[in-house]
Amino acid sequence: MFKDISKNRYSILLFFSSLFILISFLLRIVFLVWVKNDFDWGITSLLLTILFGLLYDISIVSCFTLIITLYFAVLPNRYINSFFDKIFIYFIYTLYLVIIYFTFFAEVTFWDEFKSRFNFIAVDYLIYTYEVVKNIQESYPLPLLIGGIILITCITILVTKKRKYLFYTFHSRPTLIQKIGVFIFNLLIASSTLYFLNNDTSSISENRYNNEISKAGIFSFFSAFRNNHLKYDEHYTSISIEQAFVIVKNELQDSKTIFDQEFKNPLRRTILAPNPTQPEQKPNVIFVLMESMSASFLQEQFNEKPITPNLNKLADNSIYFSNMYANGTRTVRGMEAVILSIPPTPGHSIVKRVDNQNLYTISNVFKEKGYHNMFFYGGDGYFDNMNAFFGGNGFDIYDRGRGSILSDKINTHRYNINDDEVTFENAWGIADDDIYRKVIKVADQQYLTKQPFFAMVMSTSNHKPYTYEDGKIDIPSGTGRAGAVKYSDYAIGDFLAKAKEKPWFSNTVFVFIADHCASSAGKNAIDVKNHHIPAFIYNMRSIPNQKITKEVSQIDIFPTLFSLLNWNYTSQFYGKDIFDPEYNTRSFIGTYIKLGMKKNEDVIILSDQKKINQYKWIKDSLDETKMDIGFEQSIISNYQTADYLFSNKLLDEK
Structure with a gap:
């Protein structure tokens, strides 16, 4: 031209x-x-x-x-x-x-x-x-x-x-x-x-x-x-929704489960206490969702010394889940997994979506047992929509707010973490030391009310820029991930040491689990090893400390705890009691787009454009193999029904 x-x-x-x-x-x-x-x-x-x-x-x-x-x-x-x-x-x-x-x-x-x-x-x-x-x-x-x-x-x-x-x-x-x-x-x-x-x-x-x-x-x-929200049936392999619910209900059915037919959620059911002749236990529960704590960190060292000495000690003195897998690769996915006990839906986490209030969560179970529910976060809880989600689902909020408010429609209280309670702060919030001190302070106040409490704590220090107060550990602040991991571990050890001095400690169970791994990417569509996280139930006095080596899912942690506490409760959760003899090994692992399910070395991945592939996970690599029809039906049913329940407003507490 x-x-x-x-x-x-x-x-x-x-x-x-x-x-x-x-x-x-x-x-x-x-x-x-x-x-x-x-x-x-x-x-x-x-x-x-x-x-x-x-x-x-x-x-x-x-x-x-x-x-x-x-x-x-x-x-x-x-x-x-x-x-x-x-x-x-x-x-x-x-x-x-x-x-x-x-x-x-x-x-x-x-x-x-x-x-x-x-x-x-x-x-x-x-x-x-x-x-x-x-x-x-x-x-x-x-x-x-x-x-x-x-x-x-x-x-x-x-x-x-x-x-x-x-x-x-x-x-x-x-x-x-x-x-x-x-x-x-x-x-x-x-x-x-x-x-x-x-x-x-x-x-x-x-x-x-x-x-x-x-x-x-x-x-x-x-x-x-x-594409921040993908409708499952438009983008992924699906079956009839009626068939999908039949499959999931069969997987959830066991000797302690009675499905409640009158509820609109097909998965709504009553879970019976494992020991009906024994009374329920109602200890306080402090639950810590640990930021980016990969299972591999428990074996890693810095200058020939472990970077997680306190978690290593905790592994020997708790119910330690050594083969636990995270739902996703972000904090909101971990929150979704433990609070809703649901497989990850494609697109944004439910924590970040609209119409995510008044859902049936673990807070409902605690509330029905007479607990006071609280959520602690060292940053401003508007981040990732946390305040709206937790406030809208029965938690009082303790965070480092900077003027943002909760909706008038949310029936909850919000309490600020004040400047005089903070010794160190970076982009993501106050140091783990500080948030744990706040938890102990509030626990002291709750103890005086004689009402049991459930406190969920989101840690933040194990995150870039990896900064913390100098002098706490032998790795200088801001020098890398190893220092942040060791500081986070130090803060947990200090937290438990201080808690042991309190009169409420003997009647308090501590649950620690990672939200996701520090790294999520690998050469495979889903990098399985980067979903491997640690989890602990500590101070469960009625149950002997032990190491659980069977593969379990992040969504199973609270159904397992409820069983250990010998509770009858209402559930519409996908998670199950891992101690139940009828528990079937499986875990959900996904990204925003890829939806995976793992059973030992067998992995199936659902992709958008209605693709589905099965693999063998061998030596940290996924090798494609022949499709197992039963496994295929299982993964489709779990993810399809999870998306269907939320999309059709069937996850609510009614």
């Missing part, structure tokens, strides 16, 4: 497009080297990774340049090189450069933590700007990084001017037909790529890293933004 494609009105767009594709390609190389030991280096896999990467980049570039080609098409030639034209071009070009350089920097930091392109977590980061910005400030040299982005942008503009791309842009006069033709061509590329490409188009390899590297961060971000 032009005599010299690089010397015309569109020179600036051609340079920008080439620059973006080049940098994006180099970024893929960086990620590829980053995970070189787990990347599939087969020639076909490598070429497909590069090819799909190019397609995503072309889609992004076409969307970026669409605005400018439209502007070029409608601007009369007599206004080219006018003051307005120069201001508009310089502004848009500079803005685009800042966006792409910032995005590439952000992708590197995101990959460093999650080994993934942008996903739902990145979308959440836009919402919770206070915690995220503060975390970035505490984790990275922000002034240096911002200065670097500005410097690179300025250098790029100078190069653009030196190569005369801006000169040609301001001194070329394309015809109206040429301008309209370029815009239509650009529009066709943008619309066609957006129509045919989605975030899973590149999922052509069994190796997750190949698929992730082929993607583009900006494309992945907007794809995650659009």
